[in-house]
Amino acid sequence: MSSLREQRRYEIIEAAMxxxxxxxxxxxxxxxxxxxxxxxxxxxxxYFGSKKxxxxxxxxxxxxxxxxxxxxxxxxxxxxxxxxxxxxxxxxAFVNQYADVIERTFFHFExxxxxxxxxxxxxxxxxxxxxLEIITEGIETGELRSNLDKETASIIILGIVNSSHLKRxxxxxxxxxxxxxxxxxxxxxxxxxx
Amino acid sequence: MSSLREQRRYEIIEAAMxxxxxxxxxxxxxxxxxxxxxxxxxxxxxYFGSKKxxxxxxxxxxxxxxxxxxxxxxxxxxxxxxxxxxxxxxxxAFVNQYADVIERTFFHFExxxxxxxxxxxxxxxxxxxxxLEIITEGIETGELRSNLDKETASIIILGIVNSSHLKRxxxxxxxxxxxxxxxxxxxxxxxxxx
Amino acid sequence: MSSLREQRRYEIIEAAMxxxxxxxxxxxxxxxxxxxxxxxxxxxxxYFGSKKxxxxxxxxxxxxxxxxxxxxxxxxxxxxxxxxxxxxxxxxAFVNQYADVIERTFFHFExxxxxxxxxxxxxxxxxxxxxLEIITEGIETGELRSNLDKETASIIILGIVNSSHLKRxxxxxxxxxxxxxxxxxxxxxxxxxx
Amino acid sequence: MSSLREQRRYEIIEAAMxxxxxxxxxxxxxxxxxxxxxxxxxxxxxYFGSKKxxxxxxxxxxxxxxxxxxxxxxxxxxxxxxxxxxxxxxxxAFVNQYADVIERTFFHFExxxxxxxxxxxxxxxxxxxxxLEIITEGIETGELRSNLDKETASIIILGIVNSSHLKRxxxxxxxxxxxxxxxxxxxxxxxxxx
DNA sequence: CATGAATGAGATTTCATTCAT
DNA sequence: TATGAATGAAATCTCATTCAT
Numbered sequence: 001m002s003s004l005r006e007q008r009r010y011e012i013i014e015a016a017m018x019x020x021x022x023x024x025x026x027x028x029x030x031x032x033x034x035x036x037x038x039x040x041x042x043x044x045x046x047y048f049g050s051k052k053x054x055x056x057x058x059x060x061x062x063x064x065x066x067x068x069x070x071x072x073x074x075x076x077x078x079x080x081x082x083x084x085x086x087x088x089x090x091x092x093a094f095v096n097q098y099a100d101v102i103e104r105t106f107f108h109f110e111x112x113x114x115x116x117x118x119x120x121x122x123x124x125x126x127x128x129x130x131x132l133e134i135i136t137e138g139i140e141t142g143e144l145r146s147n148l149d150k151e152t153a154s155i156i157i158l159g160i161v162n163s164s165h166l167k168r169x170x171x172x173x174x175x176x177x178x179x180x181x182x183x184x185x186x187x188x189x190x191x192x193x194x
Numbered sequence: 195m196s197s198l199r200e201q202r203r204y205e206i207i208e209a210a211m212x213x214x215x216x217x218x219x220x221x222x223x224x225x226x227x228x229x230x231x232x233x234x235x236x237x238x239x240x241y242f243g244s245k246k247x248x249x250x251x252x253x254x255x256x257x258x259x260x261x262x263x264x265x266x267x268x269x270x271x272x273x274x275x276x277x278x279x280x281x282x283x284x285x286x287a288f289v290n291q292y293a294d295v296i297e298r299t300f301f302h303f304e305x306x307x308x309x310x311x312x313x314x315x316x317x318x319x320x321x322x323x324x325x326l327e328i329i330t331e332g333i334e335t336g337e338l339r340s341n342l343d344k345e346t347a348s349i350i351i352l353g354i355v356n357s358s359h360l361k362r363x364x365x366x367x368x369x370x371x372x373x374x375x376x377x378x379x380x381x382x383x384x385x386x387x388x
Numbered sequence: 389m390s391s392l393r394e395q396r397r398y399e400i401i402e403a404a405m406x407x408x409x410x411x412x413x414x415x416x417x418x419x420x421x422x423x424x425x426x427x428x429x430x431x432x433x434x435y436f437g438s439k440k441x442x443x444x445x446x447x448x449x450x451x452x453x454x455x456x457x458x459x460x461x462x463x464x465x466x467x468x469x470x471x472x473x474x475x476x477x478x479x480x481a482f483v484n485q486y487a488d489v490i491e492r493t494f495f496h497f498e499x500x501x502x503x504x505x506x507x508x509x510x511x512x513x514x515x516x517x518x519x520l521e522i523i524t525e526g527i528e529t530g531e532l533r534s535n536l537d538k539e540t541a542s543i544i545i546l547g548i549v550n551s552s553h554l555k556r557x558x559x560x561x562x563x564x565x566x567x568x569x570x571x572x573x574x575x576x577x578x579x580x581x582x
Numbered sequence: 583m584s585s586l587r588e589q590r591r592y593e594i595i596e597a598a599m600x601x602x603x604x605x606x607x608x609x610x611x612x613x614x615x616x617x618x619x620x621x622x623x624x625x626x627x628x629y630f631g632s633k634k635x636x637x638x639x640x641x642x643x644x645x646x647x648x649x650x651x652x653x654x655x656x657x658x659x660x661x662x663x664x665x666x667x668x669x670x671x672x673x674x675a676f677v678n679q680y681a682d683v684i685e686r687t688f689f690h691f692e693x694x695x696x697x698x699x700x701x702x703x704x705x706x707x708x709x710x711x712x713x714l715e716i717i718t719e720g721i722e723t724g725e726l727r728s729n730l731d732k733e734t735a736s737i738i739i740l741g742i743v744n745s746s747h748l749k750r751x752x753x754x755x756x757x758x759x760x761x762x763x764x765x766x767x768x769x770x771x772x773x774x775x776x
Numbered sequence: 777c778a779t780g781a782a783t784g785a786g787a788t789t790t791c792a793t794t795c796a797t
Numbered sequence: 798t799a800t801g802a803a804t805g806a807a808a809t810c811t812c813a814t815t816c817a818t
Contacts, residue, residue, distance in 0.1 A: 162353055414609075571731060
């Protein structure tokens with residue numbers, strides 16, 4: 001059955017996340033992915049045409065998982081403030097779960113997938129649109145200022161969302177200190193000014 | 195004198211920025227760096243012990259340039275708001291100047307420099323401290339709320355600073371639209387909330 | 389019964405002729421032969437021990453077909469001149485029918501079948517003997533000069549027979565111009581000299 | 583100097599003739615060519631872009647050598663009969679010298695060099711033209727019949743020239759019996775008929 | 777009998793690094 | 798000091814063959 005094939009594909013992608021996460025794209029060896037997945041090297045090529053394709057499919061999978069999960073996480077919240085907090089928490093959890101592979105590849109694959117599948121590009125755009133939606137909704141419900149430039153606000157939120165992961169990079173690589181989502185969002189909503 | 199040697203080292207690093215910027219670390223060839231620098235392949239190894247070392251030194255150089263330049267840019271401004279705006283502009287200009295190499299390597303070198311020189315780690319910390327200083331100063335001068343958690347605020351600023359470059363990644367790769375630093379900072383200072 | 393098995397073997401050989409004809413021995417894949425024969429890859433190995441064996445059997449089959457067909461074609465002719473013309477036509481038709489596989493393999497299998505089955509060697513010899521017979525007969529009937537060195541004459545005829553296929557190779561690959569068998573044979577019988 | 587590079591290229595081609603001659607294109611390994619040439623595997627790639635390119639250049643070299651040598655060999659002879667005899671001898675010597683590689687590749691490279699360089703195609707044509715010239719000259723000098731179809735005659739001669747090598751293939755693989763060029767040519771000139 | 781998923785040996789090719797000049 | 802020809806380790810990918818179903 002095809003679901004068996006799907007299952008095997010998924011196992012390889014799982015293994016790829018581990019290996020690419022540990023070593024990045026160029027240092028991640030196909031042989032190691034195979035070993036990690038508990039199969040032969042040649043078998044990997046029965047399911048994916050090339051190392052690059054494994055990587056692309058892995059990214060696709062992560063993007064989809066990310067966007068889907070994010071929407072699901074946010075859906076339960078009513079207040080925009082809560083949505084943003086949940087989004088921040090979700091992002092942090094996601095990044096932590098896939099920490100290595102994200103740090104090494106998620107925001108850094110442009111040159112690897114120059115012949116990037118349109119679906120991936122779409123997914124990138126989806127993340128932005130997702131945040132834009134929340135902002136728009138916040139303005140409509142009156143929780144956010146009505147004169148807010150929505151695109152700029154989204155950029156800011158996205159930047160901050162991404163900060164959780166920057167913290168580890170910029171402050172200490174081994175930091176496991178989670179940023180306080182509540183504090184962050186409140187600071188953004190209230191403003192830093194006096 | 196050693197200054198000739200320094201000069202030559204610098205030329206190689208310049209070439210490395212070009213080559214690594216265009217192709218990333220693993221696809222950037224030492225031979226291309228040599229050609230770009232107008233010297234022989236073997237000569238590169240008279241100045242650097244390995245490809246990895248060239249890369250590390252290049253990062254060091256960029257960090258130092260970044261921090262130094264940032265401090266210099268900000269020094270002329272009195273108001274914290276202006277300092278932040280200038281910082282954002284500076285970051286954007288810096289990222290644009292070294293756009294390719296940053297996108298491909300600046301936030302992605304963990305695995306390349308596992309045996310990272312302490313100086314690089316220090317420089318990363320310096321960037322954070324630099325922002326932290328501005329925030330602290332802002333609180334002291336009363337421009338920022340006194341109950342602000344300084345570290346969190348710095349993380350937010352850093353995240354936003356980094357947004358300028360995220361915009362290109364998340365929205366459209368070919369976008370040349372600069373984010374409006376003034377609008378962004380004001381939004382952060384005033385808050386998004388009603 | 390075994391005739392079912394024979395039938396299946398024949399189908400595989402037919403498929404092999406197509407595949408080896410298109411891609412040659414090394415580029416012709418067993419999987420493609422299987423697909424062409426409409427059976428599973430594993431099934432091929434129920435009938436043949438290895439790719440090499442398929443190839444050897446295919447050659448055997450072609451040799452036998454060639455020699456048999458050649459004799460049959462010639463048998464109806466009385467005059468040696470006609471026999472030779474018919475032989476030339478037959479060879480051309482045969483080569484055209486199996487054009488690709490012959491061009492790619494017929495004269496090029498030495499290293500593939502180093503452990504060549506004696507039967508193949510015998511078949512090669514048979515082709516020569518077949519021509520030798522015609523020459524001998526021609527001398528006996530007085531159509532050919534009595535002082536003709538039979539072996540040399542056979543070599544010449546064989547070379548010329550093979551020319552039909554050389555024409556395509558040496559002049560233009562896409563040439564479909566058949567050489568005029570009558571003209572050729574007459575030229576050989578009459579001689580080129582004044 | 584460039585002649586050093588030329589020299590090295592030639593050495594590699596020599597090694598390639600040996601290796602491809604022994605094992606054919608697909609079984610001839612680049613590593614073996616390198617070893618045969620007494621250099622490292624990587625060095626081969628400093629001189630040729632790929633295995634295919636080595637093969638193509640080798641063919642080019644052989645064609646050129648063949649045509650040049652053939653013309654030189656024939657130039658000393660006045661009579662057409664002698665020219666043809668010399669050509670036959672020359673061909674036999676050439677084939678013997680490069681026996682293996684010719685048997686395995688010379689008439690069998692169509693699919694390897696699909697992207698065949700125009701120069702190779704030209705060389706193939708040159709061989710035919712070369713024979714055509716001799717025939718034409720023979721007619722002009724009156725040594726050959728004036729009503730001879732020149733193209734057909736050339737095909738015949740080419741086929742026969744090629745016979746010397748067919749002899750080994752069709753009769754016995756280990757035969758070192760040279761065909762008697764004089765006898766062959768005379769038979770062609772006089773004709774086989776009574 | 778028939779199958780095709782799984783395998784891994786082995787080939788080509790790349791490129792950082794060395795070292796004789 | 799500067800060079801670039803030479804190197805070979807190592808990686809990706811192919812495909813004949815096996816064998817559990």
